[in-house]
Amino acid sequence: MKKDIGDILARIDTLNPVPQVANKVMAVSKDPQSSMGMLSEIIQYDQALTANLLKAANSAYFGLSKKVDSLHQAIVYLGMDKVVDLVLLGASSENFGQAQEGYDLDSGELWRYSVSSALIARDLAEKKHLDDTHAVFTAALVKDIGKVVLSQYVAESFDKINFLVSKHGFSFREAEKGVLGIDHAELGGMIAQRWKFSEKMVDIIQHHHLPMEARFETEAAIVYLADTLCMTMGIGVGSDGLAYRFQKEVLNRLGFTDRDFQEVIAGFGEQIAHVEDLIGAS
Amino acid sequence: MKVSNDPEAVLVTYSLGSCIGIAVYDPEVRVAGILHFMLPDSSLDPAKAGKKPFMFADTGIPPLFKEAYQLGAKKQRMRIVVAGGAQVLDQQGFFNIGKRNHMAVRKIFWKNKAMVSYEDVGGNVNRTVKLAVKDGSCLLKVSGKGEFLV
Numbered sequence: 001m002k003k004d005i006g007d008i009l010a011r012i013d014t015l016n017p018v019p020q021v022a023n024k025v026m027a028v029s030k031d032p033q034s035s036m037g038m039l040s041e042i043i044q045y046d047q048a049l050t051a052n053l054l055k056a057a058n059s060a061y062f063g064l065s066k067k068v069d070s071l072h073q074a075i076v077y078l079g080m081d082k083v084v085d086l087v088l089l090g091a092s093s094e095n096f097g098q099a100q101e102g103y104d105l106d107s108g109e110l111w112r113y114s115v116s117s118a119l120i121a122r123d124l125a126e127k128k129h130l131d132d133t134h135a136v137f138t139a140a141l142v143k144d145i146g147k148v149v150l151s152q153y154v155a156e157s158f159d160k161i162n163f164l165v166s167k168h169g170f171s172f173r174e175a176e177k178g179v180l181g182i183d184h185a186e187l188g189g190m191i192a193q194r195w196k197f198s199e200k201m202v203d204i205i206q207h208h209h210l211p212m213e214a215r216f217e218t219e220a221a222i223v224y225l226a227d228t229l230c231m232t233m234g235i236g237v238g239s240d241g242l243a244y245r246f247q248k249e250v251l252n253r254l255g256f257t258d259r260d261f262q263e264v265i266a267g268f269g270e271q272i273a274h275v276e277d278l279i280g281a282s
Numbered sequence: 283m284k285v286s287n288d289p290e291a292v293l294v295t296y297s298l299g300s301c302i303g304i305a306v307y308d309p310e311v312r313v314a315g316i317l318h319f320m321l322p323d324s325s326l327d328p329a330k331a332g333k334k335p336f337m338f339a340d341t342g343i344p345p346l347f348k349e350a351y352q353l354g355a356k357k358q359r360m361r362i363v364v365a366g367g368a369q370v371l372d373q374q375g376f377f378n379i380g381k382r383n384h385m386a387v388r389k390i391f392w393k394n395k396a397m398v399s400y401e402d403v404g405g406n407v408n409r410t411v412k413l414a415v416k417d418g419s420c421l422l423k424v425s426g427k428g429e430f431l432v
Contacts, residue, residue, distance in 0.1 A: 104425065162426045165406075171371055228370060232379055233320060234299025237408040241425040242299060246370040251377070261377045262321055266330050269320050269337045 005181045011149050012191050015095050021046065022091040022138060023196060029084045029134045036075050043071070043087055052090035052282060053083070061271075061278035081133070085122065088138045089115065089282045095148055102154030103147055104239035108279075110148070113236020114141050115279050120264060121226035128222065128254065132200070139204035140223045144236075146188030146205075153180050158239065165243045172240040173209050185209050211250050221250045229264055283336040285315035285349040289416040296410045298366030300380035302339070302387060302403070303411040304346060305363040307418035308355035314415040315355075317346040321379065322386035339386035347396075357396060363420050363432060365411050367403040380404065400432045 024042045031038075043049050050071065057074045058067055062082075068074045074083050096111040103110075121140035125133040147154075154161060157179045164175035176183040189206025197205075200216050204223050207214035214220035224247070231242050251261075268275070284293050295303040295318040306315045317336060324331035324338040335341035347357065364387055367380040375381075384403050391398060400420075402409060408425040423429040 166426060169371075231370060232300040234297035234301055234366075234408060237297055237299050237425070239425050241405075241407040242368045242370045243406040244370055246373045246376070248374075248376050258377050259326070262326050262379070265320055265379070266327050266337060270330050270334055 008149065008153060008180065008182060008187065009190065012187075012194055015145070015148065015191065017195070020196075021049065022088050023198075025084055025087045025091070026134055026138065026198070026201075029080075030132065036072060036080070039075075039080070039084070039087070040071055049087065049090045052093070053086050055281040056086045056089060056278055057083070059274070059277040059281040061274040063274070084134055085118075085137050086282075088134065088141065089118070092138070092141050093282055095145060098148070100147055100151040100238070102151035102156075102158065102239070105236065109236060109238070110144060111282075112276075112279050113230055114144065115282065116233075116235045116268070116275065117141070117143065117223070117226045117230050119275065119278075120229055120268060121223050123264070123267075124222045124225060124254075124256075125219075128218065130219065130222070132219075135198070135200055135204070136219050136222055139201050139208070139219065140226050142192070143188060143205050143208045143223055143227070144184060145191050146184035146186070149191070150176065150180065150182075150184045150187055154239075162239075165241075170243075171209075171245050172243040175243075183209075209244055212247065218254070221254050224250055225254065225256060229261070229268070233265060233268065283315070283317045283342060283346055283349075285313065285346065285353065286415050287311065287313045287353050291415045293413045293415065294410070298368070298409045298411070300366070300368055300383060302364060302366040302380075302383045303409070304343065304387065305365075305411050305413040305420055306346065306350055306355070307361045307413060307420070308350065308359045309361070309418050310356075310359050311354040312415060312418070313350050313353040313355040314413050314418065315346050315350045316411065316413055317342050319343070319383070322382040339383060339390060343387070343390050347394075357394075360396075361399045361418060361420075362391075362396060363411065363413075363422075364398050364401045364403060365409045365422055368405055368407055368409070371406055402432065 099107040118141035122137040125136040160179045161175040164170040173183045192202040192205045204220045207220045211220035211224040293316040301320045304317045319342040324341045331341045367384040369380040410423040412421040422432045
């Protein structure tokens with residue numbers, strides 16, 4: 001018998017409602033006239049966010065030779081784009097640190113997965129010359145927010161879900177939908193809506209496993225690809241294993257070759273220690 | 283990559299995905315080693331392989347064995363466990379890093395006459411390998427199946 005979806009949806013309100021800052025920052029970043037002053041205006045009253053931003057800016061990931069101790073310096077040394085990403089990182093972190101029992105992810109693992117997906121997605125978006133890399137970065141960062149809510153229900157029904165995956169060829173997402181009546185991507189889209197994320201963000205999050213059905217197909221395809229690369233590297237993979245569908249046509253659409261795929265893995269593997277430092281600092 | 287003869291040590295390689303973990307153990311000298319590599323062939327990027335040889339099968343596997351030999355291990359006595367190489371559903375040969383990683387191990391082992399004692403490779407599951415130096419006990423954790431001795 002399927003769970004009462006209302007029960008699951010009611011739990012959305014137990015999440016930390018932080019992303020208002022993220023919305024404002026993304027709006028500012030889209031404005032060609034955006035300036036340090038506007039960004040500063042948004043985050044100046046949030047000391048924790050500013051402190052996190054500076055900690056992340058000083059992580060080995062960026063390899064700065066000088067210590068950054070103000071928002072102004074961070075923008076001078078890293079550029080507005082990276083600073084915006086770091087603000088988005090800080091604004092999103094709170095919901096992702098806990099262990100997720102249903103997915104067998106220890107504390108910190110979902111966050112490692114989120115940050116890794118976001119960094120890879122941003123690189124891919126830059127290679128594809130997308131205008132709005134921040135939306136792709138943030139969507140990749142928070143795409144699995146549905147798992148945070150769904151985790152306890154997955155834990156309760158894990159045997160049924162796993163039976164559909166291991167015996168009937170379902171993907172894990174399809175099995176979630178079959179057993180619980182809703183899957184983590186669909187739920188993630190609803191959460192993004194509740195948080196008043198843009199239509200584009202909601203669409204990407206909702207379709208991160210089914211990018212061909214997305215309205216913002218290229219953006220969703222990039223987030224999907226970043227997710228697939230993370231799974232291949234074993235990042236954020238838990239009880240769901242790698243039981244998600246590979247969609248060759250998505251990669252064809254992006255013009256992404258087998259060699260590109262391996263090069264991203266090698267590039268990420270090379271700087272993994274620096275990425276870990278950023279994850280620890282954010 | 284890590285090789286040790288410290289009886290207190292437990293060598294672990296977490297969450298392999300399509301990567302492959304190789305655990306080796308010589309019970310006579312109690313030397314253990316573990317390698318976690320990501321890609322089959324260093325020709326993809328020789329410069330990166332120079333800096334991070336353990337990222338690739340062909341540049342990662344030889345030093346694992348060489349370092350174990352330096353601590354007195356012998357290939358003939360070694361127990362070798364291979365795990366990982368999973369794939370996303372419906373991959374059908376495209377971008378199939380897991381399968382190619384496994385093929386790379388088989389090729390290198392065949393050339394060097396190394397015999398695999400236990401193998402848990404492929405499928406859509408995630409794996410973690412733990413190897414205790416004191417007795418060579420090897421624990422494999424497989425998503426959906428739990429943890430068991432191999």
